[in-house]
Amino acid sequence: MFNLPWLVFSLVVTLASFSFCEGDYVSYDSNAIIINGERRVILSGSMHYPRSTEAMWPDLIQKAKDGGLDAIETYIFWDRHEPQRRKYDFSGRLDFIKFFQLIQDAGLYVVMRIGPYVCAEWNYGGFPLWLHNMPGIQFRTDNQVYKNEMQTFTTKIVNMCKQAKLFASQGGPIILAQIENEYGNVMTPYGNAGKAYINWCAQMAESLDIGIPWIMCQQSDAPQPIINTCNGFYCDYGFSPNNPKSPKMFTENWVGWFKKWGDKDPYRSAEDVAFSVARFFQSGGVFNNYYMYHGGTNFGRTSGGPFITTSYDYNAPLDEYGNLNQPKWGHLKQLHASIKMGEKILTNSTHSDQKISSFITLTKFSNPTTGERFCFLSNTDNKNDATIDLQADGKYFVPAWSVSILDSCNKEVFNTAKINSQTSMFVKVQNKKENAQFSWVWAPEPMRDTLQGKGTFKANLLLEQKGTTVDFSDYLWYMTNIDSNTTSSLQNVTLQVNTKGHMLHAFVNRRYIGSQWRNNGQSFVFEKPILIKPGTNTITLLSATVGLKNYDAFYDTVPTGIDGGPIYLIGDGNVTIDLSSNLWSYKVGLNGEMKQLYNPVFSQRTNWRAINQKSIGRRMTWYKTSFKTPPGTDPVTLDMQGMGKGQAWVNGQSIGRFWPSFIAGNDSCSTTCDYRGAYNPSKCVENCGNPSQRWYHIPRSFLSDDTNTLVLFEEIGGNPQQVSVQTITIGTICGNANEGSTLELSCQGGHIISEIQFASYGNPEGKCGSFKQGSWDVINSAILVEKICIGMESCSIDVSAKSFGLGDVTNLSARLAIQALCSKN
Numbered sequence: 001m002f003n004l005p006w007l008v009f010s011l012v013v014t015l016a017s018f019s020f021c022e023g024d025y026v027s028y029d030s031n032a033i034i035i036n037g038e039r040r041v042i043l044s045g046s047m048h049y050p051r052s053t054e055a056m057w058p059d060l061i062q063k064a065k066d067g068g069l070d071a072i073e074t075y076i077f078w079d080r081h082e083p084q085r086r087k088y089d090f091s092g093r094l095d096f097i098k099f100f101q102l103i104q105d106a107g108l109y110v111v112m113r114i115g116p117y118v119c120a121e122w123n124y125g126g127f128p129l130w131l132h133n134m135p136g137i138q139f140r141t142d143n144q145v146y147k148n149e150m151q152t153f154t155t156k157i158v159n160m161c162k163q164a165k166l167f168a169s170q171g172g173p174i175i176l177a178q179i180e181n182e183y184g185n186v187m188t189p190y191g192n193a194g195k196a197y198i199n200w201c202a203q204m205a206e207s208l209d210i211g212i213p214w215i216m217c218q219q220s221d222a223p224q225p226i227i228n229t230c231n232g233f234y235c236d237y238g239f240s241p242n243n244p245k246s247p248k249m250f251t252e253n254w255v256g257w258f259k260k261w262g263d264k265d266p267y268r269s270a271e272d273v274a275f276s277v278a279r280f281f282q283s284g285g286v287f288n289n290y291y292m293y294h295g296g297t298n299f300g301r302t303s304g305g306p307f308i309t310t311s312y313d314y315n316a317p318l319d320e321y322g323n324l325n326q327p328k329w330g331h332l333k334q335l336h337a338s339i340k341m342g343e344k345i346l347t348n349s350t351h352s353d354q355k356i357s358s359f360i361t362l363t364k365f366s367n368p369t370t371g372e373r374f375c376f377l378s379n380t381d382n383k384n385d386a387t388i389d390l391q392a393d394g395k396y397f398v399p400a401w402s403v404s405i406l407d408s409c410n411k412e413v414f415n416t417a418k419i420n421s422q423t424s425m426f427v428k429v430q431n432k433k434e435n436a437q438f439s440w441v442w443a444p445e446p447m448r449d450t451l452q453g454k455g456t457f458k459a460n461l462l463l464e465q466k467g468t469t470v471d472f473s474d475y476l477w478y479m480t481n482i483d484s485n486t487t488s489s490l491q492n493v494t495l496q497v498n499t500k501g502h503m504l505h506a507f508v509n510r511r512y513i514g515s516q517w518r519n520n521g522q523s524f525v526f527e528k529p530i531l532i533k534p535g536t537n538t539i540t541l542l543s544a545t546v547g548l549k550n551y552d553a554f555y556d557t558v559p560t561g562i563d564g565g566p567i568y569l570i571g572d573g574n575v576t577i578d579l580s581s582n583l584w585s586y587k588v589g590l591n592g593e594m595k596q597l598y599n600p601v602f603s604q605r606t607n608w609r610a611i612n613q614k615s616i617g618r619r620m621t622w623y624k625t626s627f628k629t630p631p632g633t634d635p636v637t638l639d640m641q642g643m644g645k646g647q648a649w650v651n652g653q654s655i656g657r658f659w660p661s662f663i664a665g666n667d668s669c670s671t672t673c674d675y676r677g678a679y680n681p682s683k684c685v686e687n688c689g690n691p692s693q694r695w696y697h698i699p700r701s702f703l704s705d706d707t708n709t710l711v712l713f714e715e716i717g718g719n720p721q722q723v724s725v726q727t728i729t730i731g732t733i734c735g736n737a738n739e740g741s742t743l744e745l746s747c748q749g750g751h752i753i754s755e756i757q758f759a760s761y762g763n764p765e766g767k768c769g770s771f772k773q774g775s776w777d778v779i780n781s782a783i784l785v786e787k788i789c790i791g792m793e794s795c796s797i798d799v800s801a802k803s804f805g806l807g808d809v810t811n812l813s814a815r816l817a818i819q820a821l822c823s824k825n
């Protein structure tokens, strides 16, 4: 789109890099972000580089560009980059410099949100766990230990970008940078120290001298010249920057929502996302970023929590696998094109609202000198459609909860509720030819030592978990011995464990006695009767975390694990023995993790046996199999139906935690979703009564050319025999367009339209998957459609009476609906 200007721009920078002072290339006022002198509105989308793979980046970036974005926004993930203090990792999918360079190569900009607190439903909000253990540290406040570390990391990232010449002030793609993140939301409890901290953040950031503007989101008191920006489902009302000279920016337009274990699938309609964006630009917005544009996957143990799922699909325009989520992607693409039609006027004019009725507003952007005009006509009523007569400027049908964009204020080029983009439905194909039936082997998690109470260190107290494991593992063993003489005063003994979560498994004298957890990873009390035998008795408790908390004031101090307990033995009559300050033995992690049973190289050393009835449904069990790489390029997914909870690895790389036995509630899904009215994450949910996450993405770059090793660690008991490798392929596509428009259909990735399952030009009813002929249509509508589309990867049809052989009798209420099938070429 702006390849040419970019080239010229780069040339200018190269020639002039000695004579231009920094900051010349990106500036702003209340109407525009000004890049190299050009007044712009910016459309941006979030993609987090560690949530996909290097191999996926070019395609994701291209699809963002094709979708009409100008910029890609990402956080920087401190915990991944500095897993141990001053030991850095920028390899593989952590190579953000390469990610930025690819974005630049595609001609897009970067918005870099360093944080380094990122929230992001990411483990511990992106903070490394070693930071938590630094003496005297307090996070996100006026604390010298913390500030030193934050400054060191931020400076390192900035210097890496400078070295690679990535800031726009150096000819690079980064046009904006963010420091801290949504601090204003939680600032009050930090008191004066919080205020001092945010001032320090601003000074520290400015001192890094990057030559582009800094932003802070949700920070209504952002110190100047930092721009404060808005996050939410809507930012058209109730928000304006705290400096009248700042542009109005929407850093996180939540296109959907994240998912926790046990949650249903979130769904935010394309109509409502488009409504939010259009309303934002109508209200003078200059920058809109979709959070997320591609959500992706929380590989390994990177998901935050507690209880954030491995999938971070977010119902984004590009789905977890990188496929176009249609109609959302296409509808927003058309919206972007319509907004860009008005870019020159939006960025260089004054605007005024004309309230036509309590719900109807006409907003006119006009340049008095040139006379150019651009309008938004909105209907915020969530029930009633409206027909608005603008007299000389025309008459417009504006559905409830929608915005019409009027080029020159007299021609509708887009309405947020009128969808002309195709719907795509993906199907999962079991890879039968290569992977008909897996043959599984299994090995028990070696627990001899821990069941005997043998750990690697001891303490006379119940330790907090995350500070002890330092995120080396989800698992921490707590073990103690008690002699029967100390419990002789008790009858009918019950073990009571008070834990902060997230999950507990208990064993007494090597026997399993029970497991427990609570929704959302909350704290709970575990209570089970136990048998005390004469002599020494061993209590072994395995505590597991499922993603560390990532949000709230002081969230970093919220304890995990048994942390102080108390742990009691309780007998009849409430006679109680407190074990909390016993001598406890500890061990971090599972022996299987230590021995790397998930790693094909080291797993050879273990004695794996063929599975049998006894090994199915077994707790604390490792399973292993091999599978062939499915041919082609379609994304690969693992159907984990039948499994309980644990973690999965392919060729030694973790594809994340699994928990398909966690079923989403079945109480609030409905077959219809009314896009009208304010969205919230429980609106229009899907997938009730099913596993909250059944399928797990295996990136193709994790696969070998031929045979792969799949290893599962099962914590609570499952059956691997139903597990299968599948590919995700486009199946049914539907199009639906009104008289006078063009209906476009496209199969992705080398697939072709092989069958027209439904086509009707007239007044068809229903929706994709259940279209029906209406009261009238052109007989044999399908013949024309077949002629144009069969055998093609994509096709387009003019929706007009003429195309369908009716001559020139335009019927404004006619429309064309098509349902087609895509197949491999």
Ligand SMILES: *[C@@H]1O[C@H](CO)[C@@H](O)[C@H](O)[C@H]1NC(C)=O
Binding pocket: 039, 344, 348, 367, 368, 369, 370
């Ligand atoms: C903005 O509009 C004024 C007239 O009001 C015009 O002179 C100027 O060239 C315009 N600027 C840009 C960057 O288009």
Ligand SMILES: *[C@@H]1O[C@H](CO)[C@@H](O)[C@H](O)[C@H]1NC(C)=O
Binding pocket: 483, 485, 486
């Ligand atoms: C209980 O028995 C252990 C040895 O089995 C001994 O060391 C301990 O002192 C005894 N405690 C009491 C209270 O008798």
Ligand SMILES: *[C@@H]1O[C@H](CO)[C@@H](O)[C@H](O)[C@H]1NC(C)=O
Binding pocket: 491, 492, 572
């Ligand atoms: C508890 O112990 C008493 C004997 O002391 C016995 O009569 C009773 O049945 C026991 N209760 C339970 C619930 O086992």
Ligand SMILES: *[C@@H]1O[C@H](CO)[C@@H](O)[C@H](O)[C@H]1NC(C)=O
Binding pocket: 573, 574
């Ligand atoms: C034991 O304690 C529990 C909880 O404090 C209480 O509900 C119960 O009534 C007590 N039972 C006896 C026999 O004292």
Ligand SMILES: *[C@@H]1O[C@H](CO)[C@@H](O)[C@H](O)[C@H]1NC(C)=O
Binding pocket: 666, 667, 689
């Ligand atoms: C919904 O879930 C509840 C509790 O899990 C269950 O009792 C009920 O039978 C389910 N209803 C349907 C229709 O599946």
Ligand SMILES: *[C@@H]1O[C@H](CO)[C@@H](O)[C@H](O)[C@H]1NC(C)=O
Binding pocket: 762, 763, 776, 809, 811, 812, 813, 814
């Ligand atoms: C125009 O379309 C409407 C319904 O969509 C239909 O009832 C009417 O018969 C059509 N008119 C003509 C002239 O085809």
